[in-house]
Structure formats: C-alpha cells, structure tokens
Amino acid sequence: MHFAAPQQILSFRLRFGYSYGMSKSIHLITLGVEDLNASLAFYERFGWTKAPESVDGNVVFFQANGFVLGLYPQDKLSADTGQTGIKPVPGGITIGQNFESRNAMKDGLSKFISAGGTILREPFEAPWGLIAYAADIDGHVWEFAHVPGFEPDADGRLILPSGKTQ
Numbered sequence: 001m002h003f004a005a006p007q008q009i010l011s012f013r014l015r016f017g018y019s020y021g022m023s024k025s026i027h028l029i030t031l032g033v034e035d036l037n038a039s040l041a042f043y044e045r046f047g048w049t050k051a052p053e054s055v056d057g058n059v060v061f062f063q064a065n066g067f068v069l070g071l072y073p074q075d076k077l078s079a080d081t082g083q084t085g086i087k088p089v090p091g092g093i094t095i096g097q098n099f100e101s102r103n104a105m106k107d108g109l110s111k112f113i114s115a116g117g118t119i120l121r122e123p124f125e126a127p128w129g130l131i132a133y134a135a136d137i138d139g140h141v142w143e144f145a146h147v148p149g150f151e152p153d154a155d156g157r158l159i160l161p162s163g164k165t166q
Helices: 006-015 036-045 074-080 102-114
Strands: 028-033 060-063 068-073 095-098 118-126 129-135 141-146
Touching: 028 036, 028 074, 036 060, 036 068, 068 074, 102 118, 102 129, 102 141
Parallel strands: 028 068, 095 141
Antiparallel strands: 060 068, 118 129, 129 141
C-alpha cells in the first residue's frame, strides 16, 4: 500500500482550499433570551422572518445574509455551556448593521426602537461615520452605523474595502 508523503498532502490541501485550524467564517450567532416568544415577537416586529427550521418553544432561527441568527432560552444555553447560575451581561459584544446612507441608518434604528428596542445612545458623529446604539428586549446591544466606504453591497453583504479587489 502506498501513502502520500506529508508534503504532498499539505500541497493538495493548500491548493484546493483546505486549511488546518478554524476557517474565517461565522455561521450562527445565538442570543440567549429570557422569553423566547417575546424575543421572537420583537424580531418579527423588526422585520425578520422566522425560519421553518425553528423548533417552537425551543429555538428560533432567522436566515440572515450569509449566516443564521438564533434565539435560544438563556437557561438552556447556560446549561448547554456548563455555565449554570451565571447570567452573561450584555454589552461585551455588539451586533452591527451598516447602512448605505445616513437616512437608511436612522430608519433602521427607528424600526428597531418601534419594535420594542431601547435606545442606548442616540446617533452621533464618530470619526469614521454616524453611529447609534440600541438594545433588544434582552439587552443585546446592536450598533447601527453609516460608515462611508463600508456600505453594504447590492446583496446586503459588508465587504471590507480591501476585500473588494480580491
């Protein structure tokens, strides 16, 4: 029996896109929520559509642009991760949406607040663009932004300027 030499395997993997370690992809962001039905209603008011793969009373999925946003009861998430008795404090990360214009950003923020979100910081001028922060009904922090040069493409994807030439 003949086995390929390690350098032949490495060459094949590099040539055909295989890599060792983790890929640079995020497929699913799961938010721990206190009341699954209330959180579902909030995101539906915000304009998101529940995916049919959701399991009533257990987990809700929303197909986003290239990834999935999940809602999962916080007590179950804590149990799954072995962190029972510890409730995460929202604010360590933000979920961001970049918009194609200042007005679109303000409209998106307004829709979020109308759905039941809480404004944390009104739109303000940062050195890189117009920014605002709001929290969903579970305290998860969302950033709303219009950053010139970082507008989403026609498919709604955010591609960094350096990646547009690749």
